[in-house]
Amino acid sequence: MSDLFSPFTLKGVTLRNRIAMSPMTMYRSVDGHLSDFHLMLAGSRAAGGFGLVFLEQIAIQPDGRTSASCAGIWDDAHIPGLQRVTALIKDMGAVAAIQLGHTGRRGSEKKPWHGKQQLPASDPDGWQVRGPSPIPHGRRYTLPVQELSSAEILDIHRSYADAARRAHAAGFEWLEMHFAHGYLGSAFFSPLANQRTDAYGGTLEKRLRFHREAFDAVRAVWPSHLPLTMRLGSDDFNAQGIQFEDALWAITELKQHGLDLADISLGMNTDDMKDVPFGEIGFMVERAARVRRECALPVGVSWNLGVPEAANRVIRDELADIVLLGRPALSNPHWPVYAARELGHADPFSLVPEDWAWWIRTRPGPEGSLGWPLPSHRPATR
Numbered sequence: 181m182s183d184l185f186s187p188f189t190l191k192g193v194t195l196r197n198r199i200a201m202s203p204m205t206m207y208r209s210v211d212g213h214l215s216d217f218h219l220m221l222a223g224s225r226a227a228g229g230f231g232l233v234f235l236e237q238i239a240i241q242p243d244g245r246t247s248a249s250c251a252g253i254w255d256d257a258h259i260p261g262l263q264r265v266t267a268l269i270k271d272m273g274a275v276a277a278i279q280l281g282h283t284g285r286r287g288s289e290k291k292p293w294h295g296k297q298q299l300p301a302s303d304p305d306g307w308q309v310r311g312p313s314p315i316p317h318g319r320r321y322t323l324p325v326q327e328l329s330s331a332e333i334l335d336i337h338r339s340y341a342d343a344a345r346r347a348h349a350a351g352f353e354w355l356e357m358h359f360a361h362g363y364l365g366s367a368f369f370s371p372l373a374n375q376r377t378d379a380y381g382g383t384l385e386k387r388l389r390f391h392r393e394a395f396d397a398v399r400a401v402w403p404s405h406l407p408l409t410m411r412l413g414s415d416d417f418n419a420q421g422i423q424f425e426d427a428l429w430a431i432t433e434l435k436q437h438g439l440d441l442a443d444i445s446l447g448m449n450t451d452d453m454k455d456v457p458f459g460e461i462g463f464m465v466e467r468a469a470r471v472r473r474e475c476a477l478p479v480g481v482s483w484n485l486g487v488p489e490a491a492n493r494v495i496r497d498e499l500a501d502i503v504l505l506g507r508p509a510l511s512n513p514h515w516p517v518y519a520a521r522e523l524g525h526a527d528p529f530s531l532v533p534e535d536w537a538w539w540i541r542t543r544p545g546p547e548g549s550l551g552w553p554l555p556s557h558r559p560a561t562r
């Protein structure tokens with residue numbers, strides 16, 4: 181039986197465990213470039229035992245960023261900064277993952293802690309946002325949206341391919357397409373945002389054309405032995421939006437276009453989502469498990485899985501193949517060690533670099549003096 185600490189192999193890549201740091205936008209870039217901050221963030225989580233380490237949604241075009249301070253990969257000049265981070269992640273024993281994205285109509289934002297609003301194109305840090313149809317997202321995201329022409333869609337697909345080529349050159353070994361959270365891929369899939377009447381809108385089949393073409397463009401340049409995955413907005417929690425059954429169909433379809441694993445998340449194409457159980461532990465797990473069963477594809481899942489027992493159950497009960505942690509990874513760089521201690525792992529410090537582990541194992545000091553509280557209970561040793 182697998183658990184959180186079992187290795188996981190996808191294509192030619194093996195993760196040392198099932199724990200990923202989920203992509204998280206950090207608003208700490210200048211002209212799309214990464215900095216020492218990103219090196220610290222990713223390096224510490226890799227050293228803390230995470231098996232797979234994402235940075236943030238990395239924009240394939242400048243107007244695909246969330247804000248002017250977000251990371252990008254639209255230029256070869258971005259490669260050295262990315263490469264510095266992937267080398268450290270690898271050196272710490274984890275696999276470096278990139279999430280490629282375009283924010284579409286939800287770009288041009290202020291930093292959230294400066295107010296959850298978009299900046300108009302007239303602002304030095306703002307731009308004209310683009311999307312499938314000229315429909316603003318709503319309440320907080322009110323900027324007028326320019327409808328993408330088919331030539332611009334083609335250009336975006338070329339940018340996906342260029343970005344994938346750069347990601348490989350920068351040393352990433354896992355590539356995720358971000359088609360969730362109200363950004364461009366999610367918007368094309370949702371009838372709330374996509375009301376086109378051409379080949380990219382209307383029927384469900386046509387609303388998936390953007391994604392099929394993006395996958396084809398990326399798969400053509402991304403090495404076949406490396407995982408190509410997708411975070412999909414699988415449900416808009418709105419009767420007029422994406423329904424989960426649509427997602428099941430889309431995932432089965434995208435398997436034919438090179439999809440290796442689906443990370444099941446929210447559509448977020450409206451600020452009028454109904455009854456999202458944000459307060460519940462693992463509220464997307466049931467949907468992920470259905471994808472795993474019904475689409476016969478490995479899956480990942482996030483949302484409220486920071487309680488070790490809950491995360492472990494997801495793997496042990498074969499509901500998902502990997503667990504992605506967002507806020508818990510921010511709050512505790514050593515979450516995997518914490519989880520290992522809580523779950524009774526025989527050697528929790530096997531998850532940190534071996535030189536640290538050597539000092540900790542050989543000179544543990546009195547119980548409780550290592551900087552960790554004693555585990556809250558001591559379940560059977562793994």
Ligand SMILES: Cc1cc2nc3c(=O)[nH]c(=O)nc-3n(C[C@H](O)[C@H](O)[C@H](O)COP(=O)(O)O)c2cc1C
Pocket residue numbers: 202203204205206236237279358360361411445482483484485486504505506507508
């Ligand atoms: C600060 C922050 C930034 C985020 N940025 C991204 C992002 O760039 N791409 C993405 O797919 N999800 C993003 N998310 C969502 C997380 O990846 C994750 O799915 C979500 O927080 C739920 O997991 P959690 O309950 O472990 O936090 C972000 C979340 C946070 C807290």
